[in-house]
Amino acid sequence: MVLLQQIVNGLIIGGIYSLTAAGVALTYGVLQVLNLSQGDMYMVGAYIALALVVGPKLPYGLAVVAAFLGIALIGLVTERVALRPVRRSGTIYAYITTFAVSFILQNVAILVWTADPRLFPTRYTSVTLSVGGVSFTLQQLIVFIACWAIIGALYYLLRFTKMGLAIRSVSQSIDTASLMGIPVNRTISLTFALATGLAGVAGALIGPSLLVYPAMGSLTGMKIYAVILMGGLGNVFGATMAGFLLGAIEGVCAAFVGSTFRDVLPFVAIIAILLYKPSGLFTRSTS
Amino acid sequence: MEQARAKRSFPRVGVALLILVLLFVPRVVSNPYSLHILIASGLAVILASSFNLVTGFTGQPVFGMAAFYAVGAYTSALLAIKFKLAFWVTLPIAGLVAAVLGVVIGLPSLRLKKFFLAITTIAFGEVVRLTLLNWVGVTRGPMGVTGIPAPAPIWLPIIGRVVFNNKVNYYYLMLGLVVFVVACISSIMNSPVGRAFLATRDDEDAAQTCGIDTRFYKILSFTLAAGFTGMAGAFYAHYFRYISPNSFGFTESAMAVTTALVGGLRTIAGPIVGGVLLTAVPEFLRSLADYRLIIYGGTLLLTLAFWPNGIVGGITSTVSRMQERASSRAIGGKAR
Amino acid sequence: MVRRMCAMILGCLLILGMVGTAGFAAPKTVKIGVICPVTGPSSTFGTGVKDAIAIAEDKLKASGGINGMQVEFIVLDDRANPAEAVAAAERLIHREGVSVLLVPVMSSVVLAVMEVAEANQIPLVTSGATAESITQKGYKYIFRTCATNATQASTMVPYVMERFSPKTAAIIYENSDYGVSLKDNTTAALNAAGVKVVGTEHYMRESVDFRTQLTKLRAQKPDVLFMASITAEAVQIMRQRKELGWNDVKLVAFNGIGADTVQLAGDAAEGLLFISGFEANLPDPVVQGFASDWQKKYNKPINPTGAAAYNAILVILDSIGRGGSTPKGIRDAIAATKGFHGMGVEISFSPSGQAESSWIVIEVVKGERVIRKW
Numbered sequence: 001m002v003l004l005q006q007i008v009n010g011l012i013i014g015g016i017y018s019l020t021a022a023g024v025a026l027t028y029g030v031l032q033v034l035n036l037s038q039g040d041m042y043m044v045g046a047y048i049a050l051a052l053v054v055g056p057k058l059p060y061g062l063a064v065v066a067a068f069l070g071i072a073l074i075g076l077v078t079e080r081v082a083l084r085p086v087r088r089s090g091t092i093y094a095y096i097t098t099f100a101v102s103f104i105l106q107n108v109a110i111l112v113w114t115a116d117p118r119l120f121p122t123r124y125t126s127v128t129l130s131v132g133g134v135s136f137t138l139q140q141l142i143v144f145i146a147c148w149a150i151i152g153a154l155y156y157l158l159r160f161t162k163m164g165l166a167i168r169s170v171s172q173s174i175d176t177a178s179l180m181g182i183p184v185n186r187t188i189s190l191t192f193a194l195a196t197g198l199a200g201v202a203g204a205l206i207g208p209s210l211l212v213y214p215a216m217g218s219l220t221g222m223k224i225y226a227v228i229l230m231g232g233l234g235n236v237f238g239a240t241m242a243g244f245l246l247g248a249i250e251g252v253c254a255a256f257v258g259s260t261f262r263d264v265l266p267f268v269a270i271i272a273i274l275l276y277k278p279s280g281l282f283t284r285s286t287s
Numbered sequence: 288m289e290q291a292r293a294k295r296s297f298p299r300v301g302v303a304l305l306i307l308v309l310l311f312v313p314r315v316v317s318n319p320y321s322l323h324i325l326i327a328s329g330l331a332v333i334l335a336s337s338f339n340l341v342t343g344f345t346g347q348p349v350f351g352m353a354a355f356y357a358v359g360a361y362t363s364a365l366l367a368i369k370f371k372l373a374f375w376v377t378l379p380i381a382g383l384v385a386a387v388l389g390v391v392i393g394l395p396s397l398r399l400k401k402f403f404l405a406i407t408t409i410a411f412g413e414v415v416r417l418t419l420l421n422w423v424g425v426t427r428g429p430m431g432v433t434g435i436p437a438p439a440p441i442w443l444p445i446i447g448r449v450v451f452n453n454k455v456n457y458y459y460l461m462l463g464l465v466v467f468v469v470a471c472i473s474s475i476m477n478s479p480v481g482r483a484f485l486a487t488r489d490d491e492d493a494a495q496t497c498g499i500d501t502r503f504y505k506i507l508s509f510t511l512a513a514g515f516t517g518m519a520g521a522f523y524a525h526y527f528r529y530i531s532p533n534s535f536g537f538t539e540s541a542m543a544v545t546t547a548l549v550g551g552l553r554t555i556a557g558p559i560v561g562g563v564l565l566t567a568v569p570e571f572l573r574s575l576a577d578y579r580l581i582i583y584g585g586t587l588l589l590t591l592a593f594w595p596n597g598i599v600g601g602i603t604s605t606v607s608r609m610q611e612r613a614s615s616r617a618i619g620g621k622a623r
Numbered sequence: 624m625v626r627r628m629c630a631m632i633l634g635c636l637l638i639l640g641m642v643g644t645a646g647f648a649a650p651k652t653v654k655i656g657v658i659c660p661v662t663g664p665s666s667t668f669g670t671g672v673k674d675a676i677a678i679a680e681d682k683l684k685a686s687g688g689i690n691g692m693q694v695e696f697i698v699l700d701d702r703a704n705p706a707e708a709v710a711a712a713e714r715l716i717h718r719e720g721v722s723v724l725l726v727p728v729m730s731s732v733v734l735a736v737m738e739v740a741e742a743n744q745i746p747l748v749t750s751g752a753t754a755e756s757i758t759q760k761g762y763k764y765i766f767r768t769c770a771t772n773a774t775q776a777s778t779m780v781p782y783v784m785e786r787f788s789p790k791t792a793a794i795i796y797e798n799s800d801y802g803v804s805l806k807d808n809t810t811a812a813l814n815a816a817g818v819k820v821v822g823t824e825h826y827m828r829e830s831v832d833f834r835t836q837l838t839k840l841r842a843q844k845p846d847v848l849f850m851a852s853i854t855a856e857a858v859q860i861m862r863q864r865k866e867l868g869w870n871d872v873k874l875v876a877f878n879g880i881g882a883d884t885v886q887l888a889g890d891a892a893e894g895l896l897f898i899s900g901f902e903a904n905l906p907d908p909v910v911q912g913f914a915s916d917w918q919k920k921y922n923k924p925i926n927p928t929g930a931a932a933y934n935a936i937l938v939i940l941d942s943i944g945r946g947g948s949t950p951k952g953i954r955d956a957i958a959a960t961k962g963f964h965g966m967g968v969e970i971s972f973s974p975s976g977q978a979e980s981s982w983i984v985i986e987v988v989k990g991e992r993v994i995r996k997w
Contacts (some may be wrong), residue, residue: 002838002839002841002842005838005867006835006838006839009832009834009835009838010835011832012830012832012834013831016831018830032402034406046403050345081588081592082588083960085592085595086591086592086595088595089591089595089596091347091401091402092342092405092548092552093548093591093595095350095405095544095587096544096545096549096587096591097587098589099541099545099587100584100585100587100588101584101588102584103580103581103583103584103587104580104584104585104588105578106662106663107577107578107579107580107581107662108581108582110577110662110666110670111577111578114670115666115667115669115670116667116669116670116883116923116926117854117855117858117883117887118887119889120886127658128865128866128868130868135866135867135868136866137866140866150392182493198382209885210831210859211853211855211858211859213667214666215663215664215666215829216831218664218829220408222409222413224479224536225406225409225410226410229403230501233394233402233403247339250835251835254835254836254839254840255835255838258824260421260825262835263417263798263826263827264414264417266410267408267410267411267413267414267417268414270406270409270410271395271407271410271411273413273987274395274399274403274406274407275395275398275399275407275569318712318716318717318718319713319715319716319717320716320718321717323709323710323713324710324713325886327706327710334712334759353995358797420798421798422801428803429731429798429799429800429802430704430754430803430804431731431734431800433734433756433760434760502771523706527706527709527735527738528735528738529705529731529734529738530705531705531731531734531800533703533704533705533731533799534704534705535730538702543858570710570714573699573700573711573714577661577662579662579700580662610841
């Protein structure tokens with residue numbers, strides 16, 4: 001019973017990891033860059049959705065879409081000012097520029113919305129469901145389903161569309177892709193916008209279950225690294241699977257071991273995975 | 288021939304002059320606040336220079352410098368409090384302990400490359416921080432270590448007794464530490480060891496073919512960088528006289544990276560320029576309060592957008608471009 | 624070569640820049656330096672403090688200062704980082720020439736900054752750093768207007784015993800100096816009262832998922848759940864507890880929360896008992912005045928950190944009135960404070976600099992905050 005509840009707890013938080021990690025993995029796949037501002041994009045996404053639900057009383061679903069578009073737009077700008085100028089200087093520089101973007105977004109959020117935490121009211125948060133003694137809210141169920149829907153949509157996009165083909169070829173080799181006549185700059189911009197947009201959706205989906213405040217993005221960070229490493233760097237589906245897996249492991253761990261270990265777990269996982277199988281758990285080893 | 292020698296001896300004169308100027312700073316700058324910023328810049332310079340040694344010169348990205356910083360600080364502080372050892376004893380011990388940790392954190396570099404290594408070092412850094420946070424019996428956990436003594440007074444020839452009860456003496460101590468670390472790194476880079484580091488960075492396979500044991504040199508660069516950073520940590524502990532796991536988080540690691548990159552990776556001067564600038568600029572911005580970090584972030588973006596190789600790299604390439612233009616003009620003039 | 628030259632030139636320029644800006648302020652206005660997190664994850668503290676300062680500034684403007692002296696607040700950001708806070712303190716003392724420092728929150732920051740304050744003989748007042756060690760070092764210039772973690776436990780536990788006479792208790796706490804010392808003090812007080820602590824679970828600051836810890840604690844069936852948590856985390860703990868359907872437990876919290884927390888948690892905070900240094904419903908003229916000013920200016924629930932800081936500001940302003948504008952004068956005046964009427968409390972300082980103030984126990988009944996013990 002307790003164990004089952006812990007696994008469900010893990011899957012709920014795993015949904016958060018998955019959605020955020022999918023975007024980071026997508027960015028890494030194309031640019032070999034870890035976007036350190038993903039967590040802050042997620043935070044701004046939550047604020048955009050919140051503003052639309054509270055202000056013009058937009059339906060929640062529309063607010064989620066708006067958060068996607070809004071953050072995708074911020075992503076486009078970020079790619080242009082923070083990533084493109086340093087694309088040729090090496091990935092380490094992108095690390096600093098995305099870190100700077102994270103600084104800027106977080107502090108702009110404090111200026112615009114103040115640091116006071118806010119409630120994100122939706123109809124679904126107050127509905128608690130109980131199945132066989134295991135409890136969760138309707139909102140959490142929605143997040144879980146939306147997560148899979150988005151993963152499905154991503155899969156379709158990457159596998160079966162022209163844009164997906166372009167993204168995949170750019171991620172294999174920028175130079176070859178440009179020789180094949182693929183508009184590399186545009187593809188990279190769009191991929192980055194898509195990846196950050198995912199963070200926006202994640203924020204809009206998860207905001208109601210938690211609180212919305214400028215520092216809410218710091219939950220990503222290390223855990224997201226662990227997730228995308230488990231999934232295999234740049235492997236979007238591996239990352240989403242690994243997100244749920246890490247959540248579930250955490251839940252089980254907390255049940256049997258202590259919280260101290262739960263905090264250390266992602267880092268131990270990173271070290272162990274990298275030393276054992278650097279290409280990630282969900283990939284067939286190629287090199 | 289003569290010219291070449293003059294060219295080579297010029298930097299020495301320059302460095303000597305710079306150190307001379309720095310020695311006289313406390314004569315002119317008496318405000319403890321300004322001295323504090325200079326001392327804090329010194330810490331940043333050591334961190335960034337050490338980071339530059341492994342990452343810039345040896346090509347092994349380390350994003351967990353705070354781990355060495357923290358271990359140095361805790362080692363020195365705890366030895367000074369529990370065993371009443373003098374700072375002059377705990378400082379080298381802190382460097383040694385951190386260097387040993389450097390070997391451990393360096394081991395994955397034998398197997399992992401680039402970002403995989405970077406992430407592993409971040410993870411190691413966090414494991415160290417969480418250990419300090421949860422090992423309450425030894426580190427006092429989140430409560431931090433208070434009552435760290437100031438360095439014991441020392442007697443120096445000519446100068447006499449030096450007591451660490453003012454910023455000026457801490458400034459000189461910091462200056463000494465910075466000069467030591469930078470001189471070490473610079474002489475290493477001018478030695479066969481330094482050339483082995485560069486070879487390891489530029490092409491590992493080629494280096495190995497030439498008989499360079501790249502595995503040894505990778506670990507060596509980790510060890511050295513960790514040792515230097517550990518000593519900076521020891522200074523931190525005895526200067527601020529209070530440490531907690533809070534002081535050595537991911538932000539500190541990221542700052543070391545930022546400092547070196549903005550100043551100019553792969554140069555000796557880059558981390559120095561970066562350390563001073565990135566410590567001083569936020570202080571100037573402090574009165575802007577809410578806008579401070581936004582402007583700071585914006586400045587980082589702009590700097591790297593215009594000078595992708597950092598400030599020193601940018602200036603060097605601008606100057607050499609100008610020189611080239613000048614010399615080609617001169618040659619053109621002669622031909623005419 | 625060129626590189627080194629450039630580095631040299633830059634270094635010299637910077638040094639010159641610093642020399643040029645050094646200087647002291649004229650003592651006509653009394654400057655109060657405030658160090659608090661305005662940016663970063665803890666910025667909600669800084670927001671509250673800045674809001675409270677704005678109210679104090681309005682009052683000072685209306686009354687034309689103290690004894691003809693103007694009072695100026697200089698707020699600097701420390702990102703809740705001890706090293707940054709020390710830099711801020713050096714700047715406030717040596718550059719801005721402040722006569723007194725207010726460091727409202729974060730024990731780790733106060734512990735680092737108090738070294739600077741004591742060495743420079745500038746009085747430092749904290750209104751919310753609750754670690755015992757702050758006033759145990761025998762420093763002459765350090766004062767605290769709130770009570771310590773030990774007194775929180777010794778106020779709350781007897782009251783909980785009297786109300787519910789529980790057999791078992793569990794504690795969830797943040798893994799920081801604040802949370803750990805509250806957990807230790809509460810555990811000791813509970814053990815002394817014969818209550819069995821059946822589980823303690825901690826979490827890292829800025830966590831958002833507490834369901835795993837709560838599920839684990841729930842399995843131990845404690846009668847009371849103590850939370851050593853701060854605003855955002857406390858709200859999420861209470862809400863996630865409700866989502867898990869864990870309703871048969873008494874919730875008890877400490878001074879990390881306030882009116883804003885209660886409002887954000889909504890019906891998840893029903894029945895919550897908590898401790899505070901401030902309560903807007905207190906029948907006290909100073910408190911009522913502050914509460915109505917706050918309501919008029921911001922129209923949002925009062926931030927407890929801000930209210931606590933306002934209490935310290937009242938003490939500081941009173942001391943400036945009695946001791947003048949010099950740090951020494953203000954320090955002596957603060958130390959001599961006897962029975963000063965602050966925010967619903969009579970403030971006097973012990974020789975160690977600790978105010979003999981007490982905590983208010985508040986219960987949330989039907990969404991309203993009801994004072995249970997004062």
